[in-house]
Amino acid sequence: MQGYENDPILVQREIKAVAIPAGVEVSLRIGSVGYITQALGGSFTVYIEGNLFRIAGSDADAIGKTRASAPEVPPGASEEEFKSIVWQQLKTCYDPEIPVNIVDLGLIYECDVRRNDDATRTVEIKMTLTAPGCGMGEVLVQDVRDKIRVVPTVAQANVELVFDPPWNHTMMSDEARLQTGMM
Numbered sequence: 001m002q003g004y005e006n007d008p009i010l011v012q013r014e015i016k017a018v019a020i021p022a023g024v025e026v027s028l029r030i031g032s033v034g035y036i037t038q039a040l041g042g043s044f045t046v047y048i049e050g051n052l053f054r055i056a057g058s059d060a061d062a063i064g065k066t067r068a069s070a071p072e073v074p075p076g077a078s079e080e081e082f083k084s085i086v087w088q089q090l091k092t093c094y095d096p097e098i099p100v101n102i103v104d105l106g107l108i109y110e111c112d113v114r115r116n117d118d119a120t121r122t123v124e125i126k127m128t129l130t131a132p133g134c135g136m137g138e139v140l141v142q143d144v145r146d147k148i149r150v151v152p153t154v155a156q157a158n159v160e161l162v163f164d165p166p167w168n169h170t171m172m173s174d175e176a177r178l179q180t181g182m183m
Helices: 057-063 079-090 137-149 174-180
Strands: 008-010 015-020 024-028 033-040 043-048 051-055 108-115 121-127 154-161
Touching: 015 057, 024 051, 043 057, 051 057, 079 108, 079 121, 079 137, 121 137, 137 154
Parallel strands: 121 154
Antiparallel strands: 008 033, 015 024, 015 051, 033 043, 043 051, 108 121
């Protein structure tokens, strides 16, 4: 998906988007023209008329792009393999302004998977934000919920936003610190 960066776009149907960094939902009109600044994890950050907006992957077709496919769970996957798939899915969640996934940013504090009696699973996640007042916080939390809910057999994805301990750049992976210049 990274190949989409700087691609020009034309909004082909009215869609809901989120203004960055305010986190406010807006409608993008048919015929709006702009370009993609970031296309990671299935969502798109676009620049239109001097503003940045996040477009959900479910609306990829409205800007002429393809929707990301859901992950697959192989038949007979062990609980450890399933948890690995959940962690890989979490790595498809990106801050719309930072080209690093939320796992490598160090925003996921806990991820627990529980198998239910009916063979479905419940996923419990504790996460934080790079800054407590981040306007995109609820957008990121919802993105995590949505991405985990599409994993086969997940019946419930509970995401708790916590600020203790407070996030700092030392929680980032070495790769993320290198990518952002925060070594």
